[in-house]
Amino acid sequence: MTPRSTAILVWAVGVLAYVIAVFHRQSLGVAGIEAAARLDVGATGLSVLAMCQLLVYAGMQVPVGMLVDRLGSKRMLVLGAVVMACGELVFALAEGLLPGVAGRTLIGCGDAMTFISVIRLVGLSFPARRNPLMVQLTGLIGQLGAIASAVPLIHSLHTYGWTPTFMGAAVLGVVSALLLVTVVSDARPERAGEPPGLKAAWAEPGTRLGMWTHAATQCSAAAFLTLWGYPFLVQGQGLSPSTAGVLLSTLTLCGMVCGPLLGYLAGRFPFHRSRMVLVVIGTTAGAWTAVLLWPGRAPLWLLVALVVVLAANGPGSMIGFDYARTFNPATRIGVATGIVNGGGFVASVSVIVLIGVTLDLVGGSGPEAFRWAFATQYPIWALGAVQVIRYRGKARRLLSAAQASA
Numbered sequence: 001m002t003p004r005s006t007a008i009l010v011w012a013v014g015v016l017a018y019v020i021a022v023f024h025r026q027s028l029g030v031a032g033i034e035a036a037a038r039l040d041v042g043a044t045g046l047s048v049l050a051m052c053q054l055l056v057y058a059g060m061q062v063p064v065g066m067l068v069d070r071l072g073s074k075r076m077l078v079l080g081a082v083v084m085a086c087g088e089l090v091f092a093l094a095e096g097l098l099p100g101v102a103g104r105t106l107i108g109c110g111d112a113m114t115f116i117s118v119i120r121l122v123g124l125s126f127p128a129r130r131n132p133l134m135v136q137l138t139g140l141i142g143q144l145g146a147i148a149s150a151v152p153l154i155h156s157l158h159t160y161g162w163t164p165t166f167m168g169a170a171v172l173g174v175v176s177a178l179l180l181v182t183v184v185s186d187a188r189p190e191r192a193g194e195p196p197g198l199k200a201a202w203a204e205p206g207t208r209l210g211m212w213t214h215a216a217t218q219c220s221a222a223a224f225l226t227l228w229g230y231p232f233l234v235q236g237q238g239l240s241p242s243t244a245g246v247l248l249s250t251l252t253l254c255g256m257v258c259g260p261l262l263g264y265l266a267g268r269f270p271f272h273r274s275r276m277v278l279v280v281i282g283t284t285a286g287a288w289t290a291v292l293l294w295p296g297r298a299p300l301w302l303l304v305a306l307v308v309v310l311a312a313n314g315p316g317s318m319i320g321f322d323y324a325r326t327f328n329p330a331t332r333i334g335v336a337t338g339i340v341n342g343g344g345f346v347a348s349v350s351v352i353v354l355i356g357v358t359l360d361l362v363g364g365s366g367p368e369a370f371r372w373a374f375a376t377q378y379p380i381w382a383l384g385a386v387q388v389i390r391y392r393g394k395a396r397r398l399l400s401a402a403q404a405s406a
Helices: 003-026 032-039 043-059 061-071 073-093 097-112 115-125 128-142 144-148 151-160 162-183 198-203 205-236 241-268 270-293 300-310 313-327 330-362 367-374 377-405
Strands: none
Touching: 003 073, 003 097, 003 115, 003 128, 003 144, 003 162, 003 205, 032 043, 032 097, 032 205, 043 061, 043 097, 043 205, 043 330, 061 073, 061 115, 061 330, 073 097, 073 115, 073 162, 115 128, 115 330, 128 144, 128 241, 128 313, 144 151, 144 241, 151 162, 151 241, 198 205, 198 330, 205 241, 205 270, 205 300, 205 313, 205 330, 205 367, 205 377, 241 270, 241 300, 241 313, 270 300, 270 313, 270 367, 270 377, 313 330, 313 377, 330 367, 330 377
16 A cells, blocks of 8 residues: 555545544433433433543643653453443343443543544644645534434334444454454654644643633533533423434534534634634524523524534634644644533533523423523523634734734
């Protein structure tokens, strides 16, 4: 095989591992109602399941970034696939909250090792000029995992039941690990013994601009896909499970279309990236406002409009990684990427928990209860937008000063 063919093959297997990781991450989203019955928990208990998974994911981003720089992508990808498979096995056999939490925590742990490792493979396998495109394609193709976790997983749960469905998910993790061991090879970084530059990455305003970009744009769609979208559509809006699954798949498919467009615009107009971010935040808040203020249950066309708008959240959050790459040298890209990714998932966890706690406080699962629950997103959006504007100014001033002194 030519070097180019080898690079594409290695990247393809890495992306497949990421697709499976996204499937594991999103698998709770359409199983929320069944999980509540099997594990005997309420809305807050469901929030705890998702919270533990995403908190572990977010908390491990920086340590994983350091380990990837020291150990290489292959080791971390294989370890992540095995840990996620173990998590799905525990979740398949769980019959109470604590085993359920243990399973989702393992899934979050393994998931945390995947994306950063694949991004490093891109950096090692392709020329620098192609890196932005390959990163966008990685995120784009990874969303196939979210599609697989919607309608197919709903069908499997209803046809085969809880344990066979999640045991099947565990088998996917084993297959992923075997492919990674067989196909992927990469070298350890040449300067693995050097300090990872965590303080320098955090001190860089562009890193925090990326972090707040990721946080403000990702959180709503992440909460919707990870846990609360399916119960909201079925219990709150009265849709059938199949229709809800189609809407969740529509969100993901539209995101796959939106990703290349936003990626092109961000590359073509780099000084307008923050405006794109603010537009994503504003349209998301506007769509939710229309749905939440609609008397009673919202019509189907408005729910379709909501998921189409939410589809821009994931691609919009990818701009945060572009900021990390732009404002940091290559020696600390891994750590900067971990900071950006971790911040986004902390925001997502916050939204998930706020929705669950509010549902339990308000009581019920009708339109009114979900109206109050999803209204808790507004402070997150407001804080994120303010911080994006704040750190945009700081990053621009620092860049101008550096150019003036050059």
